[in-house]
Amino acid sequence: xxxxxxxxxxxxxxxxxxxxxxxxxxxxxxxxxxxxxxxxxxxxxxxxxxxxxxxxxxxxxxxxxxxxxxxxxxxxxxxxxxxxxxxxxxxxxxxxxxxxxxxxxxxxxxxxxxxxxxxxxxxxxxxxxxxxxxxxxxxxxxxxxxxxxxxxxxxxxxxxxxxxxxxxxxxxxxxxxxxxxxxxxxxxxxxxxxxxxxxxxxxxxxxxxxxxxxxxxxxxxxxxxxxxxxxxxx
Amino acid sequence: xxxxxxxxxxxxxxxxxxxxxxxxxxxxxxxxxxxxxxxxxxxxxxxxxxxxxxxxxxxxxxxxxxxxxxxxxxxxxxxxxxxxxxxxxxxxxxxxxxxxxxxxxxxxxxxxxxxxxxxxxxxxxxxxxxxxxxxxxxxxxxxxxxxxxxxxxxxxxxxxxxxxxxxxxxxxxxxxxxxxxxxxxxxxxxxxxxxxxxxxxxxxxxxxxxxxxxxxxxxxxxxxxxxxxxxxxx
DNA sequence: GGACTTTACTTTGGATCCAATTATAACGCC
DNA sequence: GGCGTTATAATTGGATCCAAAGTAAAGTCC
Numbered sequence: 001x002x003x004x005x006x007x008x009x010x011x012x013x014x015x016x017x018x019x020x021x022x023x024x025x026x027x028x029x030x031x032x033x034x035x036x037x038x039x040x041x042x043x044x045x046x047x048x049x050x051x052x053x054x055x056x057x058x059x060x061x062x063x064x065x066x067x068x069x070x071x072x073x074x075x076x077x078x079x080x081x082x083x084x085x086x087x088x089x090x091x092x093x094x095x096x097x098x099x100x101x102x103x104x105x106x107x108x109x110x111x112x113x114x115x116x117x118x119x120x121x122x123x124x125x126x127x128x129x130x131x132x133x134x135x136x137x138x139x140x141x142x143x144x145x146x147x148x149x150x151x152x153x154x155x156x157x158x159x160x161x162x163x164x165x166x167x168x169x170x171x172x173x174x175x176x177x178x179x180x181x182x183x184x185x186x187x188x189x190x191x192x193x194x195x196x197x198x199x200x201x202x203x204x205x206x207x208x209x210x211x212x213x214x215x216x217x218x219x220x221x222x223x224x225x226x227x228x229x230x231x232x233x234x
Numbered sequence: 235x236x237x238x239x240x241x242x243x244x245x246x247x248x249x250x251x252x253x254x255x256x257x258x259x260x261x262x263x264x265x266x267x268x269x270x271x272x273x274x275x276x277x278x279x280x281x282x283x284x285x286x287x288x289x290x291x292x293x294x295x296x297x298x299x300x301x302x303x304x305x306x307x308x309x310x311x312x313x314x315x316x317x318x319x320x321x322x323x324x325x326x327x328x329x330x331x332x333x334x335x336x337x338x339x340x341x342x343x344x345x346x347x348x349x350x351x352x353x354x355x356x357x358x359x360x361x362x363x364x365x366x367x368x369x370x371x372x373x374x375x376x377x378x379x380x381x382x383x384x385x386x387x388x389x390x391x392x393x394x395x396x397x398x399x400x401x402x403x404x405x406x407x408x409x410x411x412x413x414x415x416x417x418x419x420x421x422x423x424x425x426x427x428x429x430x431x432x433x434x435x436x437x438x439x440x441x442x443x444x445x446x447x448x449x450x451x452x453x454x455x456x457x458x459x460x461x462x463x464x465x466x467x468x
Numbered sequence: 469g470g471a472c473t474t475t476a477c478t479t480t481g482g483a484t485c486c487a488a489t490t491a492t493a494a495c496g497c498c
Numbered sequence: 499g500g501c502g503t504t505a506t507a508a509t510t511g512g513a514t515c516c517a518a519a520g521t522a523a524a525g526t527c528c
Contacts, residue, residue, distance in 0.1 A: 028479070039513045041275075044480085045282050052286030054385060061520070063480065076380040080318065087317045146310040148390070151288060155389050156382070262509070273483045278510085295490070297510065 008042040009049050013158075016055050016066060023068040026059055053158035069159065075215060077159045082211025084153050085137060088144035090204035093195045101143055105192050108136045112185045121178045129181055136188060140195075140207075184213055242276040243283050247392075250289050250300060257302040260293055287392035303393065309449060311393045316445025318387050319371065322378035324438035327429045335377055339426050342370045346419045355412045363415055370422060374429075374441075418447055 012032070015021065033043045047064050050056045056064040097105075111132050115125055141150050187210040194203035246266070249255065267277045281298050284290045293299040331339075345366050349359055375384050421444040428437035 030479075040480090041512055041514090045279060045511090048279050048282045049286055052283055052389075061480075072379075073381055076382040079380065080321070080382050080386055083317055083321045084314065087314070145306075146313065147307055148310040148314050148393075152314055152386060152390055155286075156386055159382075264509075274510090275482055275484090279481090295510075 007046075008036060008038060009046040011036060012043075012046050012050060013053075013055065016050070021066045023066050026063060026065050027056065028063060053155065055158060073159070077156055078211050078215055081153055081156055082208040084149055084156070085141060085211060086204040086208040088141045088146065088149050089191060089195065089207040090200040091144040091146060091149075092140055093198050093200040093203040095145060096198060097195050101139070102192075102196055104139060105136070105195070108132055108139070109185075109189055109192055112136075112181075112188060116178070116182055116185055121174045121181070123174070126174075126177060129184075133184070140191075180213065180217065183217060184210070187213065241280075242270060242272060243280040245270060246277075246280050246284060247287075247289065250284070255300045257300050260297060260299050261290065262297060287389065289392060307393070311390055312445055312449055315387055315390055316442040318383055318390070319375060319445060320438040320441040322375045322380065322383050323425060323429065323441040324434040325378040325380060325383075326374055327432050327434040327437040329379060330432060331429050335373070336426075336430055338373060339370070339429070342366055342373070343419075343423055343426055346370075346415075346422060350412070350416055350419055355408045355415070357408070360408075360411060363418075367418070374425075414447065414451065417451060418444070421447065 021027065027047070029040045029043050029047070033040045036043070047056060051058065051064060055067055057067045059065040112129070115128055115132065141153060187206060191203055191206045191210065194200075194206055255261065261281070263274045263277050263281070267274045270277070281290060285292065285298060289301055290298040291301045346363070349362055349366065375387060421440060425437055425440045425444065428434075428440055
């Protein structure tokens with residue numbers, strides 16, 4: 001989604017997300033243009049886009065500055081996403097799952113089971129889960145019959161969440177991650193159950209709670225606080 | 235907010251909202267630039283902004299096209315706004331209203347009562363209510379302690395809702411509007427009540443329902459369908 | 469010595485120019 | 499006559515240039 005993005009917007013997004021600019025730092029068009037080896041024009045276009053995405057904010061008439069993201073911002077963004085995905089889940093439950101959709105969701109549930117079945121994680125499993133998780137959520141949001149929800153979520157997710165794509169190196173971190181993913185898997189299964197049974201309110205509630213798995217479940221699972229952010233916010 | 239906006243973005247927003255371009259119509263940079271009497275550069279910048287706002291969408295590499303807004307889009311956008319404002323209301327209720335904030339809300343409640351006290355509307359009252367309503371909602375969203383909710387709502391409201399700012403001319407329309415505003419006022423008062431009592435779930439529910447006043451309450455109040463959209467979606 | 473004014477420089481906004489990609493249309497071939 | 503190919507026109511993306519606004523600094527006056 002943003003790795004192979006060679007556009008100026010994509011590159012800037014990456015740079016900002018990786019913290020190459022200090023928060024609150026003023027970004028000059030010329031400086032950035034030189035740094036990226038392009039002219040001012042694409043940078044100007046990119047600045048406007050990134051402003052709308054919320055990564056930059058206007059600094060009066062002195063151009064733009066990197067928006068600060070406090071911990072509160074992150075929590076609130078996660079909360080908003082949870083609420084929006086909760087809405088999608090409720091809609092989906094209330095409108096009734098088609099058999100095809102139920103099967104499709106079940107596929108990803110099964111993939112999750114397979115992934116976690118061997119009782120531990122290897123490094124690349126985290127990426128596999130990330131992909132799986134993305135599909136799972138996209139299916140629900142995309143099938144809710146509301147063209148607006150997906151857009152709203154997408155706009156919100158421009159905030160640098162996954163930026164701290166926690167590097168999992170030692171086995172201890174892998175073990176922490178494994179326990180987290182087990183919980184996420186359980187939540188996924190409960191959500192699908194609610195969707196199947198047409199339990200809109202329950203599906204919504206579960207989805208809202210599920211959004212906080214990266215934020216609120218750490219201490220509970222004895223995960224402590226992951227370094228550099230609090231792990232993935234799936 | 236968008237009347238005196240002389241910027242290219244503002245003017246284009248207005249033109250699109252007023253339907254000067256057909257939905258699905260391809261917008262060429264040169265054509266628009268000439269029509270607005272400016273060069274291509276500001277138009278290009280504006281297009282990127284309007285794309286992010288959701289008013290335009292890319293037409294492959296053939297530039298941009300005016301996004302179509304179906305009735306479903308509007309309903310879903312209203313739903314999303316309701317959910318987000320509902321979140322704000324719940325947060326506010328749960329964190330507890332300060333005395334100052336309670337007073338401030340009460341001021342606008344009273345203004346609403348005063349406005350509707352005389353038993354009927356005159357034309358300019360609709361604008362007064364619009365202003366009042368805006369303040370009321372902004373206070374709640376702005377005081378929820380979540381910097382993200384307001385942004386998300388703002389982004390969502392770029393969709394051309396209030397565009398069809400229904401011209402109220404005849405007394406019959408004024409009467410319909412009056413009954414609608416009475417209901418809105420009641421909902422406002424209930425919401426404040428819930429906020430005061432710290433009833434988060436109830437505040438959220440009421441706010442969600444309140445969002446639909448422009449869409450779902452027409453037939454119930456014998457308002458029929460307002461011409462040119464369905465009236466204001468306050 | 470401090471504050472105000474003026475000047476020079478930095479920086480953004482707008483316009484024009486050039487290149488590259490793409491769509492359209494014309495032409496030729498099967 | 500239809501389809502494929504080629505060439506031309508149109509349009510977007512990128513670069514450079516000019517103007518306007520603002521900031522910072524230097525100088526002067528009180």
